[in-house]
Amino acid sequence: MSDPAAEPAAEPVTAVARTDLLALSRDELTAWLRDHGQPAFRGKQLWAWLWDKGAADFDEMTDLPKGLRQVLHEQACIGTLTRTIEQQSQDGTRKRLYALADGKAVESVLMPYNDGRRTACISTQAGCAMGCVFCATGQMGFQRHLTATEIVEQAWRFDQELKAEGGRLSNVVLMGMGEPFHNYDNALAAIRRLNQDLGIGARHITVSTVGLVPAIRRFAQEGIQVTLAISLHAATDAQRSALLPVNKRWGVDEVVAACRDYVDATHRRVTFEWALIAGENDTPDEAHRLGRLLRGLTCHVNLIPLNPTKGYGGAPTAEPDAAAFVEVLGRYGVPATVRVRRGIDIDAGCGQLRERADAEATQ
Numbered sequence: 001m002s003d004p005a006a007e008p009a010a011e012p013v014t015a016v017a018r019t020d021l022l023a024l025s026r027d028e029l030t031a032w033l034r035d036h037g038q039p040a041f042r043g044k045q046l047w048a049w050l051w052d053k054g055a056a057d058f059d060e061m062t063d064l065p066k067g068l069r070q071v072l073h074e075q076a077c078i079g080t081l082t083r084t085i086e087q088q089s090q091d092g093t094r095k096r097l098y099a100l101a102d103g104k105a106v107e108s109v110l111m112p113y114n115d116g117r118r119t120a121c122i123s124t125q126a127g128c129a130m131g132c133v134f135c136a137t138g139q140m141g142f143q144r145h146l147t148a149t150e151i152v153e154q155a156w157r158f159d160q161e162l163k164a165e166g167g168r169l170s171n172v173v174l175m176g177m178g179e180p181f182h183n184y185d186n187a188l189a190a191i192r193r194l195n196q197d198l199g200i201g202a203r204h205i206t207v208s209t210v211g212l213v214p215a216i217r218r219f220a221q222e223g224i225q226v227t228l229a230i231s232l233h234a235a236t237d238a239q240r241s242a243l244l245p246v247n248k249r250w251g252v253d254e255v256v257a258a259c260r261d262y263v264d265a266t267h268r269r270v271t272f273e274w275a276l277i278a279g280e281n282d283t284p285d286e287a288h289r290l291g292r293l294l295r296g297l298t299c300h301v302n303l304i305p306l307n308p309t310k311g312y313g314g315a316p317t318a319e320p321d322a323a324a325f326v327e328v329l330g331r332y333g334v335p336a337t338v339r340v341r342r343g344i345d346i347d348a349g350c351g352q353l354r355e356r357a358d359a360e361a362t363q
Helices: 026-035 041-052 066-075 136-140 148-164 180-196 213-219 237-243 252-266 284-294 319-331 352-361
Strands: 082-088 094-099 105-112 118-121 125-127 142-145 171-174 205-209 227-231 270-276 299-305 336-338
Touching: 026 041, 105 125, 105 148, 118 148, 142 180, 148 180, 171 180, 180 205, 180 213, 205 213, 213 227, 213 252, 227 252, 237 252, 252 270, 252 284, 270 319, 284 299, 284 319, 299 319, 319 336
Parallel strands: 118 171, 171 205, 205 227, 227 270, 270 299, 299 336
Antiparallel strands: 082 094, 094 105, 105 118, 125 142
16 A cells, blocks of 8 residues: 655645636737637627626527637636625615625615616725815725725626616716825726716716816816716815815815816816804805805706715705805806705715624624
């Protein structure tokens, strides 16, 4: 009998890294298939399954040969995000928490509207470095940038599900966790892919920033027709710096000046986001200050009654005060709308679902 100790140890089995097909361009996908012995037309078929039909499983791709589907099962994957928590609001809003491949977590939200729009609010970073005091994401700090594919996949997953229900995703806003312009190159690449690969019209894509002035000026030269949104929230440096620390670097006047130049360069209207905080930035005096600041600028103001978070004690503005704010802005020719808050019953504000998951994990 041979001595087991003398026999060579078995070679360790090394897992083969799977190729994420969502990370490939159309040409890269065709090349990958060619490397696996497939003709070029298979690339067109597979691309259509992924991006036009929103297939989430290789077995759905019935016009692909069984042997190719087996190769795909063994060597490829469709995305890398893992859904860990999902909640659905009474108003139809869907919110979910995804685990990234390295264990970090991000949130994305799907918001349905009565006019037929289906809007995905997606994240560009895990956490955020901007530190806005009323934002749950800002309260948790920065962890890492998302890749362009991780950004796009959040929208792709909602689109895939809507297609299975007979609909489609109509709008995307980069307003989830993170500051898109802090992750500029990946955010820009994602915007282009949302438009070109997922088929979301450029004018149906919005990117939101707290006001990184150099990035606003750079973005004006990109030649894309997406909507730029600025998280403003206050019309004076003292008040805005208390809410958004980034204002200490680029003040209100500098941000608005960059927006005026942006409008001149792109001929696109700028949106200003304003979280209405009862007794703080929702007074008639504050509305007059904002009206004077934005007078003559091609813009629109989205007024959003504050979504309360555990780390900030402010309360949302009452409806009559919000209506009065809109009326004052109108005197300066500044259009404004009080936006309907979505998913309040499931804490749909960015960062709140991860905040809840972290709390439950420590119990």
